[in-house]
Amino acid sequence: MNFDTRKYVIISFFIITGLMYGIKLFYMQVVDVDTWKLEAQRIAEKRREITPPRAVVFDRNGNKVVENKTYYNLMMVEEEMIDFDTLAFGKLLGMTKNEVLDRIEAIKEGEGKYYNPHTKKKQTNYQRIRPYAFLKELTADEMSKIAPHLDRFHGFYEEVTSMRNYPYSSGANILGYLSEVNQREIDNDKFYKPAYKIGRAGIERFYEKEFRGKKGVKYIITSARQNTVGSFEDGKYDTTAVQAKGIVLGLDIDLQAYGEELMKNKKGCIVAIEPSTGEILAMVSAPSYDPNLLVGRKNINKYYPKLVGDLNKPLFPRPLASEYMPGSTFKLLQALIGMQEEVIYPNSGFPCNKSVVGCHNHASATSVTEAVKHSCNPYFYAVTRRIIQQGKKKSSFEDSHIGLNIWAKYMHSFGLGVKLKTDITGLRAGNIPDSKYYDHWRGKGQWKFSAIRSISIGQGEVQLTPLQLANVAAIMANRGWYYTPHFVKSIDGKGPHPEYLVKNRTMVDTKYFPYVVEGMRRCVHEPGGTAPMARIPDVVTCGKTGTVENFKLVNGRLIKKPNHSVFIAFAPMDNPKIAIAVFIENSGGGGGTWAAPTASLVIERYLKGEVKSKAKEKRIMDAKLSLWK
Amino acid sequence: MRKNDSITGSFDWILFGLYLVLVVFGVSTIYSVAYNPENPSIFSFDEIYGRQMMWVGISLFLGLLVFLIDSDIYRKFSIPIYLFCLALLIIVLFMPPINGARAWLGIGPFGIQPGEFAKIGTAILLANYLSSFNVKQQNGRTVLVSLAIIAIPMLLIILQPDAGTVVVFTAFFFVMYREGLTFDPIVLKIVNIIPGVRFKSTWLGTHFIPILFVVVFLLVITLIVGHTPLLFDAYPGHEFSGYWRMFAALLTTAIIGYLLMRWLFSKRDARRAFIVAILGFSMSVLLTATVHSTFKSLPSHQKTRIELWLGIYEAEEGTGNVGDGADYNRRRAMTAVGSGGFTGKGYREANIANTKTNHVPECETDFIFSPWAEERGFIGSLVLVVIYSIMLLRIVAIAERQRSKYNRVYAYCVAMILFYHFAINIGMNIGLVPIIGIPLPLFSYGGSSMMSFSIMIFLLLKLDSQRKDVLN
Incomplete structure (x- = not known):
């Protein structure tokens, strides 16, 4: 028997195998090549993102306020x-x-x-x-x-x-802190990956995009053990990480630190603004914390719960978010609006009759200036009554309705009752009540001036933040206009933001301001003024005190708590360099007792670089106020 | 017996040329895969490419030695050589295991694998037995003795255990088939038990080996390919199940097979070829469908076991592999091959199949085809497949021109062993064959395989060069 034809079986095995492999290779390497190329990329080419350190922050004098360590x-x-x-x-x-x-x-x-769908078991990602x-x-x-x-x-x-470091340990409520991103932030912004840091408060949060810089990308070839073996195509597609350019603040870190020192063992705020630019020189929120405590996961885990649980609320940025009644400092605005509305004149006088509102003992004011100096409650009650009930309508209810809205519009032009466009997060608007407000709370047509008279002396429903009040001081210093208060002076030499170069004019003409400003000067410098403790040698300071009565509802009963001490000021009187607002919560006494000397110390420190009034300084620093817990 | 004056006689330069080309390609690929800038010299013995050069040198020396000895010696000493190989296979069982198998004789990188050399010993003895004058091809006894010659080393290798080499030993069945050995007596005995059935011969028994091969191959392919549906990116939602792909592949194969048979056979046989193609196709479809439905009806733990064996899923524990752990090795090798594209990534540019990245494990030995395909692309892969195919056909041609049956059987043994290594090795790199760890002949890193394949081919060249001296 001849089996030679069987060689064809073997040959056909060889040929079919060769053909089959050829076809399969063609399919894999030519037809389906993209699938495998993608798979190869997934396996061996890794895209490593390099995050640059965040931007370094300087204060107005070039001191490094935030650096990376x-x-x-x-x-x-x-x-x-x-x-x-x-x-x-x-x-x-x-x-x-x-x-x-x-x-x-x-x-x-x-x-x-x-x-794991393959093993059908739950397994760890580790x-x-x-x-x-x-x-x-x-x-x-x-x-x-x-x-x-x-x-x-x-x-x-x-x-x-790399992590943040704060060489001065102050300004925590301005600078904010970083913490790891959460899932929502990762989903919303492709920049973030798990364990990335993001600004959580203050300017770190507001300027997140400016702080984080530009990520670099490195394409690398990795081994099965995820070790880097080399760069992909000699780094042809790589980009370098770019750190964000230095950010310069209008802040004076020495002044900030000094302010924090003064506010030790007190609750309250100091906000200082440079009136000619709107730059915030200092913004003290007391009590505060050392920003270095919230650097890194370890520290945050340790200190954050303590700070949150602290009854004095150190994490709460009072100057931005705490809404206080302004007290007598509000009278400056009533006077200005009254003059602008021509319901009073600079030399209008009202008797200090104490019939509706109380007052301290002083001679009846015969002019706006004197009224400011004495901070006469009946005077401003009368002024505000004239603003709000101008006699445009027969019914005093309807008349108040119109008048109050005119008044509120004026207040808004001073940046009150509206959120300032300051470059920080956590701002609040305060409250300037208008007709809608009272209609809601008291019923339409159910109220007139006599019902809401407290607002004339900055009590009642009126609420403003210390930042807004400091801005009022700046408006006084500028005699009628302001730049929106802001922190960042420049980024990479450019700046500030165009928004902060727009002069905001109030609705009160500049010509009316000197009467009020003169009153503020007398308030500090003349006998009988309310703020003699704000005097600084060789400097003409203009100021206005406020003493805010406050009540708290405890177990259904209104309890009167110690007064807040408020003071706003600017100095020098001509060509002012600093405008300031100081709030000291529940200090007792009046605005002149605590807030005024504190403000004067800050002004002195800023204008002269040192404080000569040592006794005053010691008194403030040693004081333990505000029902300290 | 007449002696040729020239030592080379009528030397087959084509086969020798193909041998050299493969060796050079192999060393260059090993160099690329394992390149270490600290030892850039190809002769640096600290690196595997240096050692492979050494093995190539030793192999060429052994080849020359084989060539100098008269070819008759191998025939006469076939039984002692076979027994020597068996002795080595027994000794190796007492060696300490390396990677779980007692396959290595000797120390460290200079050890040898007796299993590789046992193939030669078996081939020589099988050739000797089948060419003896008293052997009748149609005899059941012949089949059993041949099977015994193959089975003894196989059993010893199973004990190591080295599954890959065991599989390769089934290559000898094809040689038996070519020589006309038939399983018909055995099949008939079983079939004729059925009352009323009286077959004189069966097609199944006559062509038992190739049919078995086709059946096993289709079975494996069905299970592997049937698992992976083809997805079309352009038409999401449309998928082409693996079994449809199998169907398409079978149809293509049937048509190609039919055309080939028409081309190869005489006109009279063309009709028969058509029937064979139709019959083969329908049987294959039936088989595939049966495998599919059987596999589907298996309990899940048995499915998993089969999947593990096929390498569709790899056991996850202890692999240290990143990722899903499913089908890891095959998928990585396929990624390397596929990502090579049409022209390849360029020499020494392989990212996946590379000993440094190590995404494809064993890419210098069992998976050496993947770096080659990744670097040289489709063109290179096809060139390699064509070289191996030509080499195989050349060896068949050499076999068929032999006057002595001994030479022919030996040549077929070489052809079939090479075919098995080639088909399994490249097949597992492109996802057509389960992962069976055997080297790519003359290409993969490793002294034993290099030496054994060299000796095998040089012995064939020697026999061929003296073919005219032999009287059948």
Whole structure:
């Protein structure tokens, strides 16, 4: 029998196999090539994003207020941990053997679990071959003690990170702090990845985009163990990370620190503005905290709950968000509006009759200037009555309705009752009541001036933030206009934002201001004025005190609490350099007792660089006010 | 017996040329894959390319040695050589295991694998047995003795265990088939048990080996390909299930097979070829459908076991692999091959199949086709497939021109062993064959495989060069 034809079976096996493989290769490498190219990219090419350190912040004098400090993470890769001596390692880190093991266990569990459809089991995201931070955010000092011994422990290495540092430890409520992004932020903005830091408060939050800089991208080739093997195509597509340019604030960090010193053991605020530019020189919120306490996850975990739980609310930015009744400082505005509306004249006089509102003992004011000096309650009651009930309608109810709205419009032009466009988050608008407000609370046509008279002396429903009040001081200094108060002077030499170069005019003509301003001068410098303690040698200061009565509802009964002490001022009288508002909560006494001297100390410090009135300084610093808890 | 004056006699330069081309391609790929800038010299023995150069040198020396010895010696000493190989296979079982198998004899990188050399010993003895004068091809006894010659080393290798080499030993079944050995007596005995059935011969028994091969191959392919549906990016929602792909592939194969048979056979046979194609196609479809439905009806734990064996899923534990763990090795190798594209990424530009990135494990040995395909693209891959195919056809041509049956059987043994290695190795790199760890002949890194394939081919060249001296 001849089996030679069987060679064809074998030959056809060879040929069919060759053809089949050729076809399959053609399919894979030519037809379906994109699928595999994508898969190859997914496997071996990694896009590493490099986040630059955040922008450095300077104050108006070029002092570095916020900088970046290098920190280290101690990384571990379990797969590479050979002959791991937990005892010796723990000793190096100051931990016990069990603590080391617990930490590793915590890392494994902390990575979360997911459902694996292949094994049909829930399994952890943790992988032996990936690096995880065994210890986070070690300082250079701590790391220098560990690093020399790390070669004994395979699988451990150091990684450099950067964190914020605040050399002055002040201005926390202005600067804000950073913390890790949450899932919503990751979803909303592609810039963020898990564990990225984002500005959580203050200007860090408001200027997040300006602070974070431009990310760099590096395309690398990675191994199956996720190690970098080389750069992709010699870095042809790589871009470098660009740190955001330096940010210069209008803040004077020395003044800020001094203000915080003065406000120790008190609750309240100091806001100082440079009237000619609208730059905020200092914004003290008392009590405050050291911004370095909220740097890094470790610190945040430790201190944040304490700060949140503190009954004095150090995290609360009072100057921006705390709405106070302005008290007598409000009278300046009533006088100006009255003159502008021509319901009073600079030399109008009203008797201090104390019939409707109380007053302290002084001679009846015969002019606006004198009324401001004495802060005469009946005078301003009368002025405001004339503003609000101008006699345009027969019914005094309807008349008040119209008058109040005119009055509110004036107030809005002073930046009150509206949110200022200041470059910080957490601002509140305060409250300037208008007809709608009272219609809502009291019923339409159910109220007239006599019902709402408290607003004439800055009590009742009127509420403003200290920042707004400081802006009023700046308006006084400028005699009728203001630049929106702002923090950032320039970014990368450019600035400020065009919005802050727009002069906002109030509805009161400049010609009416000198009468009020003169009253403010007398208030400080003349006998019988309410703020003699605000005097500074060689400087003409204009100021106005406020004493805010406040009540609190406790168990259904109104309890009168100690007065707030308020003072607004600017100096010098001609060509003013600083406008200021000071609030001291529940200090007792009047505006002249606590707020006025505090303001004068800040002004003195700013204008002269030092404070000569040591006795005054000591008195303020030693004072423990505001029902301190 | 007449001796040729020239030592080379009528030397087959084509086969030798193909051999050299493959060796050079192989070393260049190993160099690319394992390139270490600290030891850039190809002769640096600290690196695997340096060691491979050494193995190539040793292999060429052994080849020369084989060539210098008279070819008759191998025939006469076929039984001692075979027994020596068996002895080595027994000794190796007492060696310490490396990677879970007692396959290595010797120390470290200079060890040898007796399993590789046992193929040669078996080939020589099988050739010797089948060419003996007293062997009748149609005899059941012949089949059993041949099977025994193949099965003894196979069993010893199973004990190591080295599944890949065991599979390769089934290559000898095809040689038996070519030589007319038939399983018909065995099949008939079973079939004729059925009352009323009296077959004199069955087609199944006569062509038992190739049919078995086709059945196993289709079974495996069905299970692998049937799992992965083809998705069209342009038409989301439309998918082409793996079984439809199988159907399409079978249809294509049937048409190509029919055309080939028409071309190869005489006109009279063309009609028969048509019937064979139709019959083969419908049987394959039936088989595929059966496998599919059987597999679907299996309990899930058995499914998983089969999937693991096929390499569709890889056991996750201890692999250290990143990612899903499913089908890891095959998928990585396929990624390397597929991402090569038409022209490839360029020499030493492979990112996936690279010992440094190590995305494809064993990319210098079992998976060496993937760096080659990644770097040289479709053109390079096709060139390699064509070279191997030409080499195989050349060996068949050499086999068929032999006067001595001994030479022919040996040549077919070489052809079939090379075919198995080629088909399995490249097949698993392109996802057509389950992962079976055997090297790509003359290409993969490794001393034993280099030496054994070299000896195999040089012995063939020697036999061929002296073919005219032999009287059948």
